[in-house]
Amino acid sequence: MEKMITGEQHKSIWIFNDQNGFILGRITHIEPKAVIVQLNNNNNNQMFVMPNTICQTEEYDKYMNDNNAPIYFDEAALLNNLHRLYQKDQIYVYIGDGLITFNPYKQLLELYSSKTLKRYNENSFGIIPPHVFAIGDKAYRNMCTTKQNQSIVVTGESGAGKTESAKYVLQYLSKSYDACNASIKGRLKNSNLLLEAFGNAKTIHNNNSSRFGEIMEVHFDEEYTIVGGNITYYLFEKTRVCVQSTDEKNFHIFYYLCVDASARIRKSLQLNSPDTYHYLNQDCSQTKQLTKSYPQDTDFKCEQLVSNLELNDTNGFIKYDQIMNDIGISQEDKLNIYSILAGILHLGNINFEDDSESTQNGCKIISTSEQALIMTAQMLHVGVHDLRNVLLERISMMENTIISVPLTVHEAEHVRDKLAKTIYARLFNQLVVYVNTSISFKSSTSHISIIDTIGFENCPINSFEQICINYCDEKIQQIFNEHLVETARLLFQEEGIGLNKIDYIDNQDCINLFEDQITGWFHLLDEESNVTERQSNQSTHDIFHGNPNHSMIPPKLDLPAASIIHHNEVFVVEHYSGNAVYSTSEFIDKNNDILLDSFIIFVRKSKNEFVKNLFDEIFVEQFKDKINYLSVGTKVRSEMTDVINKVKRSVVHFITCIKPNVKMIPNEFQKDQIRSQLKTLGFASILSFIEEVQQKIRKRECRVRKAQIN
Numbered sequence: 001m002e003k004m005i006t007g008e009q010h011k012s013i014w015i016f017n018d019q020n021g022f023i024l025g026r027i028t029h030i031e032p033k034a035v036i037v038q039l040n041n042n043n044n045n046q047m048f049v050m051p052n053t054i055c056q057t058e059e060y061d062k063y064m065n066d067n068n069a070p071i072y073f074d075e076a077a078l079l080n081n082l083h084r085l086y087q088k089d090q091i092y093v094y095i096g097d098g099l100i101t102f103n104p105y106k107q108l109l110e111l112y113s114s115k116t117l118k119r120y121n122e123n124s125f126g127i128i129p130p131h132v133f134a135i136g137d138k139a140y141r142n143m144c145t146t147k148q149n150q151s152i153v154v155t156g157e158s159g160a161g162k163t164e165s166a167k168y169v170l171q172y173l174s175k176s177y178d179a180c181n182a183s184i185k186g187r188l189k190n191s192n193l194l195l196e197a198f199g200n201a202k203t204i205h206n207n208n209s210s211r212f213g214e215i216m217e218v219h220f221d222e223e224y225t226i227v228g229g230n231i232t233y234y235l236f237e238k239t240r241v242c243v244q245s246t247d248e249k250n251f252h253i254f255y256y257l258c259v260d261a262s263a264r265i266r267k268s269l270q271l272n273s274p275d276t277y278h279y280l281n282q283d284c285s286q287t288k289q290l291t292k293s294y295p296q297d298t299d300f301k302c303e304q305l306v307s308n309l310e311l312n313d314t315n316g317f318i319k320y321d322q323i324m325n326d327i328g329i330s331q332e333d334k335l336n337i338y339s340i341l342a343g344i345l346h347l348g349n350i351n352f353e354d355d356s357e358s359t360q361n362g363c364k365i366i367s368t369s370e371q372a373l374i375m376t377a378q379m380l381h382v383g384v385h386d387l388r389n390v391l392l393e394r395i396s397m398m399e400n401t402i403i404s405v406p407l408t409v410h411e412a413e414h415v416r417d418k419l420a421k422t423i424y425a426r427l428f429n430q431l432v433v434y435v436n437t438s439i440s441f442k443s444s445t446s447h448i449s450i451i452d453t454i455g456f457e458n459c460p461i462n463s464f465e466q467i468c469i470n471y472c473d474e475k476i477q478q479i480f481n482e483h484l485v486e487t488a489r490l491l492f493q494e495e496g497i498g499l500n501k502i503d504y505i506d507n508q509d510c511i512n513l514f515e516d517q518i519t520g521w522f523h524l525l526d527e528e529s530n531v532t533e534r535q536s537n538q539s540t541h542d543i544f545h546g547n548p549n550h551s552m553i554p555p556k557l558d559l560p561a562a563s564i565i566h567h568n569e570v571f572v573v574e575h576y577s578g579n580a581v582y583s584t585s586e587f588i589d590k591n592n593d594i595l596l597d598s599f600i601i602f603v604r605k606s607k608n609e610f611v612k613n614l615f616d617e618i619f620v621e622q623f624k625d626k627i628n629y630l631s632v633g634t635k636v637r638s639e640m641t642d643v644i645n646k647v648k649r650s651v652v653h654f655i656t657c658i659k660p661n662v663k664m665i666p667n668e669f670q671k672d673q674i675r676s677q678l679k680t681l682g683f684a685s686i687l688s689f690i691e692e693v694q695q696k697i698r699k700r701e702c703r704v705r706k707a708q709i710n
């Protein structure tokens with residue numbers, strides 16, 4: 001967009017500099033092609049700048065809650081405004097009709113008190129300062145007046161505060177509109193807490209990171225009082241059960257059980273310290289946690305905040321045990337759940353070695369793992385012999401003959417981990433069933449969905465899990481874009497300005513790259529499931545070559561020197577939020593995720609009904625139906641289609657969470673970190689809309705004035 005320099009001399013302006021972000025200065029001289037600016041720094045340096053690096057500012061020492069209000073509204077004004085608000089612990093601002101939240105990294109109790117909640121109850125949107133409660137209130141009022149379902153979509157990077165925001169919306173709704181049924185309020189809250197214990201984990205970005213996407217529906221009756229809820233989830237990260245990256249941990253519940261369960265329970269489950277389990281001690285076990293417990297990518301403001309954010313493994317169990325009681329899980333089922341968790345931990349401690357007596361490169365369980373084998377069998381209520389067989393052999397049927405093929409050490413480890421992951425994922429699913437039963441309702445007239453999304457993930461080298469997450473993120477972003485266009489259209493209409501072509505970052509090309517019926521990545525991956533990964537990777541590159549939108553670019557990468565990944569095993573996708581490098585390693589296997597028949601037979605042989613029912617008939621049928629079998633990629637796509645359809649059928653509200661670098665030296669806020677998050681989240685487009693509207697208004701006012709003078 002063309003910059004207008006209306007600045008007379010001595011006017012305050014922002015200039016952009018790659019190193020320092022936006023710096024405040026004063027115009028001392030305007031030349032035909034450049035402007036001389038004196039910087040407001042200690043040395044009062046002067047510099048020549050090009051007009052297009054200047055952002056105008058008028059009242060830079062004032063701040064406003066509503067970002068639509070400043071006279072000069074550009075990136076610098078926005079960032080400056082956000083910075084000033086943040087310094088005053090004002091973590092909420094509106095841009096357009098959406099809410100932006102900044103993680104305060106500290107408890108702001110008054111911000112969420114009953115008094116505050118009441119104020120938002122009593123005032124319509126926009127009358128009092130921006131707040132997450134106001135979004136809940138807006139959705140509620142909208143639902144009551146339009147009788148349409150509402151969706152509140154919460155987006156942002158990991159650790160930015162999505163789950164916290166979602167919880168505050170839920171708190172607002174349940175405290176405000178649940179007068180008759182106090183128990184539902186408690187159950188809704190407990191449902192979230194319980195799923196956090198089983199589905200959240202410490203990552204390098206967040207000590208309490210949700211490892212699944214969640215849609216929490218809050219249902220209302222014809223009087224618009226809450227009657228219950230329903231939770232669905234997508235993309236549960238089950239691989240975390242077996243493998244965690246450096247400085248990350250397994251799901252919280254494992255540590256609570258090992259550290260905090262009563263001595264009686266731990267004895268009955270034969271549990272020791274987390275350090276003794278392979279699935280818990282890979283890099284960040286309990287003992288190390290005491291010194292290394294805060295997110296690596298965040299500089300905290302002070303020591304006190306570090307402790308605020310620490311997750312204490314030593315006071316979790318009793319709380320969650322009580323929540324399970326409150327939700328209606330019987331004592332017997334609770335013990336079954338603990339037994340399965342212990343079984344998974346013991347299973348992870350089973351190790352293998354080559355069997356010199358095997359003629360087919362088979363392996364055996366090492367003698368020091370025999371105890372773990374016995375414990376696992378005991379916890380899952382299966383025979384030791386059956387467990388040994390399922391881990392060491394692949395059984396298949398061929399023309400009515402049972403064939404047994406011994407597994408290598410690597411294959412046996414793979415089977416062990418797959419068994420652990422599958423059982424845990426089924427257990428998580430069962431917990432969602434419990435939770436939904438506890439918040440179930442007979443009938444409802446409308447609902448508000450709170451969608452706690454999984455944000456874009458970009459590691460140095462990404463895997464199948466990240467590509468699925470990032471595909472979902474693209475789909476959510478597309479909804480955001482569509483919403484943005486609609487907002488802009490209304491804004492233009494309100495101002496009586498003709499609608500030009502709306503210029504925004506359209507990510508349809510990238511989505512096509514995944515979804516195209518013939519050349520789409522999901523389809524291709526399913527097609528390739530019978531060929532080797534190397535061939536699949538080649539096909540991935542073929543997509544790129546045939547693809548005019550260049551969303552997939554060839555791998556010309558500077559891979560880390562120690563990387564064992566070859567160039568021909570990686571590809572790059574240009575996401576709206578940046579380029580992500582993916583390694584095709586294990587893509588096919590992770591996409592197929594076929595459960596061996598022997599697994600099903602094995603678990604179904606358990607003498608414990610709870611364990612047996614984890615692999616219930618519907619679930620088993622899906623796996624038996626080899627023809628209609630859905631790959632993981634196809635399931636992700638269909639889950640996401642459901643989410644998007646739900647959102648599209650409702651009125652949508654956006655909450656965008658930002659994670660500031662809390663070092664917060666002046667201007668720091670305005671540097672790349674926040675800029676890139678805003679850009680990533682699509683605000684570049686909002687800014688340009690608002691700027692365009694304002695320019696048009698200014699031009700129109702000029703014309704009106706001129707006409708009046710004439």
Ligand SMILES: Nc1ncnc2c1ncn2[C@@H]1O[C@H](COP(=O)(O)OP(=O)(O)OP(=O)(O)O)[C@@H](O)[C@H]1O
Nearest residue numbers: 103106107157158159160161162163164206209210
């Ligand atoms: N409004 C807030 N008030 C106080 N603390 C907050 C707030 N928002 C976020 N935090 C702090 O930041 C942490 C991370 O927030 P949260 O778990 O909501 O992030 P997230 O975006 O959901 O991350 P992920 O995608 O990894 O699940 C919280 O545990 C909390 O300590």
